[in-house]
Amino acid sequence: MKTEIRYKPAFAAIFLTLNPGESIVAEAGAMTSMDAQLSMRTEFSGGFIPGLIKKFFGGESLFVNVFTNETKYPLTLTLTQSIIGDIDRIDLNNSEICFQPGAYIAHTPGVKMGVQWAGFSSFFAGEGLFKLKLSGKGRVFFGAYGGITKKHISKDFVVDSGHLVAYEPQIKMSIGLSGGIVGSVTSGEGLVNKLSGTGEIYLQSRSIDGLVRYLRPKL
Structure with a gap:
């Protein structure tokens, strides 16, 4: 299988060439174009029960296309995401990643x-009770709003809510105030992700929540 990510970083798209017998699984709605001879079937995302959990508690689609x-x-085949931003690739080698x-x-x-399980702190931050985990x-392929930064952490690290895209499952995440109550309100930072552990994380340079807050007074 040949893959190439073009139009980085703002309007990235994945261009794939599938050889005979090859297949790829994609999020529902990710396909932008394909050769008509490709076959496509729709199935539950990770199975019926995990699909329901991801849909109702994790904010993901119920189905994927193969x-x-x-x-x-x-x-x-060409795939992309619905938001403006970069796309990157992670090569798993009997490892795991959470999105x-x-x-x-x-x-x-x-x-x-x-x-x-992501915990109630993730739920109260508006990011769901469960995270999508891929292993094997x-x-x-994953996307972000804005640019993508890969960072290795080995101690406590703070990320503004809405900027964390992916992380290795051994990293623990909790939600807290950026400072004291008064400072958190007056600084405009509010809730932040407090990460601990050793591993890789992926950050996006923009936040959908930040965009919504910016547009709301103008609408």
Whole structure:
């Protein structure tokens, strides 16, 4: 399978060439164009029960689409996300990664889709009770609003709410005030993600919540 991410960083899209017999799983609505000979089937995201959990408690789609090349020659497929921003790829090698709602786009066979309990602090921050967790061996594509930064943390780290895109599951996340009650209100920072542990995290340079707050007085 040949993959290429074009139009980075603001309007990124994934261009794939599937060889005969190859397939890829994508978020519902991610396809922008494809060769007509590609076959597509729709199934529950990670299975019926995990799909329901992701839909109602994690803010994810209930279904995913599986694109398969059943011909004898290469076929092309283009995937993207609904928001403006960058797209990146994570290569899992018997490892795991958790995504915030809306970040996941697609994965190759060999990767298993499931859920991980995120805690009530995540729920109160508006980011769901469960996180989408992908594990196994293969490629995972994800997107962000704005640019993407990969960072290794080895101690406590603070991320403004809405800027965390993905993180390794051994990293613990809690929600707290950016400072004291008065300081949190007057600074405009409010709630933040307080991360602890050692591992990789992915951040987005913009926040959908921040955009909504900016537009609300103008509408």
